[in-house]
Amino acid sequence: MKFKVLIVEDSKASREFISAAVESISGLEVISTSSGFEALKLLPRHRFDLIITDINMPDINGLELISFVKQSPHYRDTPLFIVTTEGREKDRDRGLALGAAEYLVKPFSPASLEGLVRRYLKLA
Amino acid sequence: MNQAGKALAEFVAESTEIVDVLGKELLVLDQQRGQEPDPDLLNGIFRSAHSLKGLAALFGQEGIATLAHHAEDLLDRLRLGKLSLDDGVLDMLIESLDVFQGMLAQAAREEFSPSMAMRLKELVARLDGVGSAEAAGEEDPLDRLDLEPQVRAVFTEYEEHRLRENVRRGVALWRIRAPFDLSDFDTGLTELNVRLKPLGEVVSTLPSSEPGGATGIAFDLIFGAKVSAEELEAKLQGTPAQIFALKVRPATGAAEPMGSVAPPPAKKGGAREEEASRTRASTADGQESGSRMEQALEDSRAEGGSMSDSSVVSSPHTLSEPPVRTLMLSEDGPPRGPRTEESLRSLTQTVRVDIGRLDALMNTVGELLLIKANLQRMAEAARQQQEVATAASRQYGQELARETRQLERKLDALQQGLLEARMVPVGQVFDKLARLVRRIAREEGKEIDFIISGGEVELDKLIVEELSDPLMHIIRNAIDHGVESPETRLANGKSRRARVSLRAEQKGNHVFIEVSDDGAGIDELLVREMALKRGLITEVQAREMNRRELLNLIFLPGFSTARKVSTLSGRGVGLDVVKNNIGNLSGIIDVWSERGQGTSFHLTLPVTLAIIRALLVGVSGRTYAVPLNSVLEILSVTPGDIRTVERREVLDVRGEHTLPLVRMARLFGHPERNSGRHFVVVAGLAQERLGIVVDELQGQQDIVVNSLGGRLQGVRGISGATDLGNRRTVLVLDVGALLEEAGSLDRRRA
Amino acid sequence: MPSAPGLLSLLTVPALSVLLDTFFYRPDEDIGFLEELVAGTDATSSPLPEESPEEYLAFRLEGEFYAVPIHGVREIVKVPPLTEVPRAAPNLLGVVYLRGEVLPVYDIKVKLRLTDKASLVAGPDAPEPPRSARIIVVQTADGLAGIWVDSVSEVVRLRPSMLELDVPGVVGGERDCVVGLGRRNKQLFILLDIWQALA
Structure with a gap:
C-alpha cells in the first residue's frame, strides 16, 4: 500500500518543489493544496501518513491546522512537519509546542526533506 | 526548455506576480500617508x-532572498507595532x-x-538601520x-499582536x-467573513473538530x-454563528496609552472564561470607546478619500504636505479603497498564460481565417456557376455558403475572445509610473500632484509593456524640464504644487493617452533656434x-533643449527614441504647449x-497590406x-483640401x-493625412501581423509581415512611419 | 571549436535525425542521398576516444565547398517564394514565413567576394530558384536568420586533426568569416563562422 503525504503550502513554486522532493521517494503518493481550508476538507477523505504544512497562509494559519490535527481523535497520530522561513522562530516554536514533529527552514535541500520523510515513514 | 530553465521561469513568473502585488499594496499605503x-x-x-523570501531562498536566488528577508524584518516590526510608519520608512x-524588480529582471x-549587488548591500544596511528599540517593561x-x-498557543506572533492591539485600545x-x-x-466561512469585515477585525480563525462528528x-x-x-447579533442573523464575549480585566497601574479610552469594566472577576451574551453585552463602555476610535479612523480615511476629487488640487497647501501625492480619478465611482479585498475564490479563478501561447493561438486563428476565406471563395464560385450547374449542386453551393457564414461568426467570436484575453488595464503601467514620479520629484526638489485617470482602459498586453519606457521618459521630461520649482511657481502666481496628469481614454479602435503638466511650457522660438543651430x-x-x-521638432534625432544635464535626462535618450518606440506600436505622438501654461503630449495607439x-x-506586381484602422x-x-x-x-480632394501624395512604387524603388x-489610399492618424498611390x-x-524581428527592425515604413496562405508572405x-517620412520630405523640399 | 564558443554554447543542439526531418519541408523533395551520406560517414569513421569528430554541414557556394558546425544549424529548407523588403540592407535577399515566424534570408556570397552583387531572387521579377538551392536556417543573437546556399552536399565528420585553423592567405583579411580549412582525404572544406558571415 502506498503512503499518502499531504502538502499544504500557498506558494505554487514552493509547493511544487516540496512535492517533487517527496515524490522522488518511491511508494509515496502526494496530495497537495494551496489552502488550509482545502486541507481541512482533504483530511477526512484520505488517510494521510504524513502532513507537511507552511505556517503563513491566507485562510487559516499552519498552527491552527496543527492544533486541529492534534486535537482530533482521527488524525492526532499523523506526524506533521512545519515548513518555515528564517526569522520566524517564535511561530516555529509554537508549532513544535502544538505537536509538530519536525520543522524545515527554507531554503532546505530536497535531500534533507527526503531523509526526514523516510525516517518518519520508516522507509529504508 | 530544460528542467532548470523551467524552474527559473516558474520562479520568475511567481515572483513577478508577488512583486506586482507588493507594488499595488505599497501604492495604496503611499496614498494613505499620514x-x-x-x-x-x-x-x-x-x-x-x-512569500518572496521563501520562494527566492528555495530557488537559490540569494540577492532577492536577502532583500526580502530584511524588508520582511522591517515590515514585521511595522505590523507588530514595534515601529511606526513614517515617510522615510515608506520611501525605503x-x-x-x-x-526587487531590478534583481528579478536580472x-x-x-x-x-x-x-x-552594491545597491542591495547599501539598501539592506539602511533597512536594518531603522530604529529598533522596543518599548519594553510594560505589562502585556x-x-x-x-x-x-x-x-x-495557536496564534501566530502577528495574530497575537493584533489581539494585543485590540485589548490595548x-x-x-x-x-x-x-x-x-x-x-x-x-463558503459558509467566507459569507461569515463578508458580514464581519465591516463590523471589525477578525483576528484569528480556529478550526475545531469538537462538534458534529x-x-x-x-x-x-x-x-x-x-x-x-x-x-453584531443583528448582522449575524441567519448564520449558524453564536457569539460569546471575551472578558478583559482592567489594566493595573499605568494609564492606557489611548488616553480618553477607558478600559472595559469587568462585571464579574469570575472564573469562567466565556459568558454567553445572548442577553446583553457586558462591556458596553468598551464597545463605545472602541467605536469612537474607529470613527476617528474612518474620518481620517474619508479625508484621504476626498483627495480623489480633483478640486482639492487648487486648495491651499501647507508645507507639511508630502512632496508628491498620487491621485486617482476613475470614471465609475470612488477610487480603489484602501482595502481591496479579493476573495480566495477570485484568486484561484485566474490563470497565468504565457503571452507566447496566446500568440501561437492567434497564429492558428489567422490560419483558420485563411481557410475560411478559401471556403468563401468556393461557395461564391458554386453560386456563380448557376447557369451550368444542376439544382443539386446549386443547393450544395448555398449550403456551403450558409455554413461558411456560421463558421465566420464563430471565428469572429474566437478571435474576439483571444484578443480580450490579451487585454490588460493600462493602469498596470500607471501604477509603476506613480512610484517613479515620487522619486524623481524628490530628487528634483519639486512638489507635484500626480493625477491618474483612465487606468481601467484596456490595451493589448504587449502594447502596455512597451508603453512604460516612453511614458516614463515623457513624465521625466515633464518633471525635470516642464515643472518649475515651488519658489518659481509662487513667484509666477501659480500654485506651489505643480500638477502632472496621466490620462487614458478609449476612442474606437484606438486608445488615447495624454501626459500633461501645468509647468513652464516649451518655448517654440528656442526650439527653432536650437534646430537651426544643429542644422536640423x-x-x-x-x-x-x-x-x-x-514644437514637433523636439522629436528629431539629436535634439535636446536641456541646458543642464541632469541625472534624469542625461541618459543619451531623446524624444526621438520615444517617438520610435511609439511608432513601433503603430502609434503616433504629438505635442502641444503654451508658454507659461504647460505642455501636453498626446499618444494615439491601436488597441491591439x-x-x-x-x-x-x-504595387508593381507586389502586394502590401495597409492596416484598415488608419485608412480614411x-x-x-x-x-x-x-x-x-x-x-x-498633391491631390485636390473635392475642392476641400490638398492632400500630399506619395507613390509607393517610387518610394520603395520598384519599377x-x-x-x-x-488608387489613392488616404491614410491618417491624429491630424496627419497622406495619400498613398497604388x-x-x-x-x-483579417491578418495576423508578425514583427520583422530583431535583425530587420531598422527597415523604414514596414511594421511587420503576414502570411496570406499559399506561402505568400x-x-x-507602417502608416505612422510613412506619415512621418512624408512630413520630413515636406520640410526637406520646402 | 573554430568559432566563438560562448555563442555556440547557448544554442540547442538538435539531433541529426531531427535535422534531417526538416529536409521533408516539401513532400516532393528527394532526400535519400543525404541519409546515405550520413550512414556512410558513420560506418567509415572509427573515432578515437580522445579525438571525437564533429559533424559539419557542407554546402556549395559558386562551386566552392564550405562547411559549418552542424549544431549551429536549426534546419535546412528548400527555397520558398521570397518577399523582397524595400530599402533594406543589400545582403538581405528577402523574407519568408517559416512556421509562424518571419525569417530574413541573406546572401553571403558578396561578403565572401564570390560575386559583386546579391542576385535577385525575390519579388515578381525574380527567376525560379535553381532546384538544388537551399536555405540554411541558423539562430543568431537577434533571432533566426536564413542563408542562401547553391546546394547542400553532405554531413561530414571532421576530427580536430583534420582542421587547419591558421592558414595564411585563407583565414583573416577581408574574408573575416573564414576560420580555417577542413581536409578529408583530398576534399577541402572552407570552414565558416556563420554569425560573422551575417554580421
Whole structure:
C-alpha cells in the first residue's frame, strides 16, 4: 500500500518543489493544496501518513491546522512537519509546542526533506 | 526548455506576480500617508515579502532572498507595532520594490550585476538601520484577556499582536463560534467573513473538530468589534454563528496609552472564561470607546478619500504636505479603497498564460481565417456557376455558403475572445509610473500632484509593456524640464504644487493617452533656434513652419533643449527614441504647449496589434497590406488629377483640401508601371493625412501581423509581415512611419 | 571549436535525425542521398576516444565547398517564394514565413567576394530558384536568420586533426568569416563562422 503525504503550502513554486522532493521517494503518493481550508476538507477523505504544512497562509494559519490535527481523535497520530522561513522562530516554536514533529527552514535541500520523510515513514 | 530553465521561469513568473502585488499594496499605503496604516494592508505587504523570501531562498536566488528577508524584518516590526510608519520608512520600502524588480529582471537573464549587488548591500544596511528599540517593561495587555492558554498557543506572533492591539485600545472582543458541514464550510466561512469585515477585525480563525462528528467542523473566530453587541447579533442573523464575549480585566497601574479610552469594566472577576451574551453585552463602555476610535479612523480615511476629487488640487497647501501625492480619478465611482479585498475564490479563478501561447493561438486563428476565406471563395464560385450547374449542386453551393457564414461568426467570436484575453488595464503601467514620479520629484526638489485617470482602459498586453519606457521618459521630461520649482511657481502666481496628469481614454479602435503638466511650457522660438543651430532645419524651412510644426521638432534625432544635464535626462535618450518606440506600436505622438501654461503630449495607439483588418494593395506586381484602422478613404484617380506644388505631388480632394501624395512604387524603388488609373489610399492618424498611390486594390482581409524581428527592425515604413496562405508572405505598411517620412520630405523640399 | 564558443554554447543542439526531418519541408523533395551520406560517414569513421569528430554541414557556394558546425544549424529548407523588403540592407535577399515566424534570408556570397552583387531572387521579377538551392536556417543573437546556399552536399565528420585553423592567405583579411580549412582525404572544406558571415 502506498503512503499518502499531504502538502499544504500557498506558494505554487514552493509547493511544487516540496512535492517533487517527496515524490522522488518511491511508494509515496502526494496530495497537495494551496489552502488550509482545502486541507481541512482533504483530511477526512484520505488517510494521510504524513502532513507537511507552511505556517503563513491566507485562510487559516499552519498552527491552527496543527492544533486541529492534534486535537482530533482521527488524525492526532499523523506526524506533521512545519515548513518555515528564517526569522520566524517564535511561530516555529509554537508549532513544535502544538505537536509538530519536525520543522524545515527554507531554503532546505530536497535531500534533507527526503531523509526526514523516510525516517518518519520508516522507509529504508 | 530544460528542467532548470523551467524552474527559473516558474520562479520568475511567481515572483513577478508577488512583486506586482507588493507594488499595488505599497501604492495604496503611499496614498494613505499620514494616516494610521490599515493593519490588513500592512500584514498583506508583510506576507508578500515573506512569500518572496521563501520562494527566492528555495530557488537559490540569494540577492532577492536577502532583500526580502530584511524588508520582511522591517515590515514585521511595522505590523507588530514595534515601529511606526513614517515617510522615510515608506520611501525605503518603495525603493526596495525597485531593487526587487531590478534583481528579478536580472535573474530572468541569469545575471546579478556588481552594481546591483552594491545597491542591495547599501539598501539592506539602511533597512536594518531603522530604529529598533522596543518599548519594553510594560505589562502585556494580553495577560488581561481571559482566554484559554491552548487557544493562545495557536496564534501566530502577528495574530497575537493584533489581539494585543485590540485589548490595548479597549475594543470589545468576541469569540464567534460557527458550526458548518465539512463539505461547504469554506463558503459558509467566507459569507461569515463578508458580514464581519465591516463590523471589525477578525483576528484569528480556529478550526475545531469538537462538534458534529465526521461530517461537521466548527470554527472559533476571535473578533474585535467596533459595533455594539446588538448590531453584531443583528448582522449575524441567519448564520449558524453564536457569539460569546471575551472578558478583559482592567489594566493595573499605568494609564492606557489611548488616553480618553477607558478600559472595559469587568462585571464579574469570575472564573469562567466565556459568558454567553445572548442577553446583553457586558462591556458596553468598551464597545463605545472602541467605536469612537474607529470613527476617528474612518474620518481620517474619508479625508484621504476626498483627495480623489480633483478640486482639492487648487486648495491651499501647507508645507507639511508630502512632496508628491498620487491621485486617482476613475470614471465609475470612488477610487480603489484602501482595502481591496479579493476573495480566495477570485484568486484561484485566474490563470497565468504565457503571452507566447496566446500568440501561437492567434497564429492558428489567422490560419483558420485563411481557410475560411478559401471556403468563401468556393461557395461564391458554386453560386456563380448557376447557369451550368444542376439544382443539386446549386443547393450544395448555398449550403456551403450558409455554413461558411456560421463558421465566420464563430471565428469572429474566437478571435474576439483571444484578443480580450490579451487585454490588460493600462493602469498596470500607471501604477509603476506613480512610484517613479515620487522619486524623481524628490530628487528634483519639486512638489507635484500626480493625477491618474483612465487606468481601467484596456490595451493589448504587449502594447502596455512597451508603453512604460516612453511614458516614463515623457513624465521625466515633464518633471525635470516642464515643472518649475515651488519658489518659481509662487513667484509666477501659480500654485506651489505643480500638477502632472496621466490620462487614458478609449476612442474606437484606438486608445488615447495624454501626459500633461501645468509647468513652464516649451518655448517654440528656442526650439527653432536650437534646430537651426544643429542644422536640423534650414532658415527657409524655419520661416514656413507654424507653431505646431516647430514644437514637433523636439522629436528629431539629436535634439535636446536641456541646458543642464541632469541625472534624469542625461541618459543619451531623446524624444526621438520615444517617438520610435511609439511608432513601433503603430502609434503616433504629438505635442502641444503654451508658454507659461504647460505642455501636453498626446499618444494615439491601436488597441491591439495581434489581428488587424487590412486592405491589400498591389504595387508593381507586389502586394502590401495597409492596416484598415488608419485608412480614411480610397479614391480612384487618373494621372491628370495629380498636380505638382513646389515639386511635390498633391491631390485636390473635392475642392476641400490638398492632400500630399506619395507613390509607393517610387518610394520603395520598384519599377513603376504606366497605367491610366491609380488608387489613392488616404491614410491618417491624429491630424496627419497622406495619400498613398497604388496600382490596384486586392480586397480586405483579417491578418495576423508578425514583427520583422530583431535583425530587420531598422527597415523604414514596414511594421511587420503576414502570411496570406499559399506561402505568400506580404509586408504590412507602417502608416505612422510613412506619415512621418512624408512630413520630413515636406520640410526637406520646402 | 573554430568559432566563438560562448555563442555556440547557448544554442540547442538538435539531433541529426531531427535535422534531417526538416529536409521533408516539401513532400516532393528527394532526400535519400543525404541519409546515405550520413550512414556512410558513420560506418567509415572509427573515432578515437580522445579525438571525437564533429559533424559539419557542407554546402556549395559558386562551386566552392564550405562547411559549418552542424549544431549551429536549426534546419535546412528548400527555397520558398521570397518577399523582397524595400530599402533594406543589400545582403538581405528577402523574407519568408517559416512556421509562424518571419525569417530574413541573406546572401553571403558578396561578403565572401564570390560575386559583386546579391542576385535577385525575390519579388515578381525574380527567376525560379535553381532546384538544388537551399536555405540554411541558423539562430543568431537577434533571432533566426536564413542563408542562401547553391546546394547542400553532405554531413561530414571532421576530427580536430583534420582542421587547419591558421592558414595564411585563407583565414583573416577581408574574408573575416573564414576560420580555417577542413581536409578529408583530398576534399577541402572552407570552414565558416556563420554569425560573422551575417554580421
